[in-house]
Amino acid sequence: MSAMLQRWIWPFLLLGVFLVTWEIVVVVTDTPTWMLPKPTEVFTAFREDRQLLWRHTQVTLLEVVIGFGVALLAGVAIGIAIDSSRVLERALYPLIIASQTIPMVVLAPLLLIWFGYGLAPKIIVAALIAFFPITVSTVDGMRAADREVMAMLRSFGANGWTRFRLAKLPAALPSIFSGARIGIAVSVIAAVFGELVGASEGLGYLMARAAPQFLTARVFAAIFILSFMGVGLFAVISALERLLLPWRRYVSDRPSG
């Protein structure tokens, strides 16, 4: 418990200092609320708009989770495919890298034309952005598998699937988790961007509607929620990693072999 406290006290302390400074600056400079609301006014917006905020939060969270889920499955599958065959590597890798150069600003309106105002275009944007780091880290993780371990398994008579199951995939998991942590963070940004371009619900939509009405406190409330969502999802991935890879805590104590 005290370890938990030690871990979290510093970011919260820093956040507290930041909010107090912000409050003082706004009061001293007499900045109008529509330009920059005081943190206390943001908290008021939280309280008064909580039903509205919660409804839109659920939508964005759903888009992020589905988009990330698709990205995780596709990214790991494509990563495995690239690692397993030279031909697939040559065919797929350049296209995948090229896909990342398509600007989101151009792609999102097109997806809107093709898939309408619903969840689909946001999920697609989130998945497209998140699958890239997951694919790259999966390929890197697979390649990091110890060559001598693979040779040892072959000398035991292990076939390709057994080698994959016993050594390649487990060796790649830490790297896949790294890719997943990056992926979850960028998929939040991507989903909100998809909503900003055109949507009827979600936190991005809420911000796009609130800003022209000078409901700046509500915009800030939405930003805070998105930050917590990002941190929370990141923490979920990290917790899963600790749960699924308990041996990681002991590695790097001693070199292997």
Add this chain to the structure above:
Amino acid sequence: MQSPTTIPRVQLDHIDATYVEDGVTLEALRDITFSVHDDEFVALVGPSGSGKSTLLDIISGLYAPVGGEITINGETLATPDRLGASSYMHQRDLLLPWRSALDNAALALEVHGVSRKEARRRALARFAEFGLEGFEDAWPAQLSGGMRQRVAFLRTVLAERPLLLLDEPFGALDALSRVVLQTWLLELWERERQAVLFVTHDVDEAVYMADRVIVLTARPGAITHIEQISLARPRAREMLTSETFHHHRVALLEALGLLNQPDGAQPAFGARVMA
């Protein structure tokens, strides 16, 4: 020891091997012929670059020779077909960091199709014998170098192949762990009496452990000398100072070209063969 009528566990006939470095084909092994029977502990010594490890790779089926034949248990097997016919242990312990000591020991059995539960049961049954009791659930990173090597040994032995290929299994250990594990391996071998082919670059280790020591030259590796060790079994540490031990040691150092050096200096006790 062995009667000439028994089928050797492994028989090498005129093995030639090459390797490619920077597009140039180089000769690694030339005309290697010897055999290892059950009940026989054979050591292979030679300087770095004599192709000792390549030879084990070839016997295990990981690497294809360019010429010659390999017969295992009386059956001449082509290169990929030899995979799984012997138990091969590398110099590095090659433990999987995500598997507990017990699951690492059970690895070869699992590869051979034994269920995970049964493989763990068989590994557990021999944990005490390998000095690993109480460390079943430890991660490899929590174990000392000597213990990791014992887990790797257990994994190799549990594969239950009649031919053991050991590539400098003590090479990465400190001197003390080395001595302890040499004695321990000899005790283990006295019970199992499997055919062992043991690669080392430590002449003393070779004489102390083996029934027969095969000496290879460097680039390409070719057999220059075979020393039949006449020390009695079971071996004891005291034999290291015996007249017989010294005699074998001198013969091997001579074969390796490490005696009669310009300064006439005797290699120190525990001398290793360096290229």
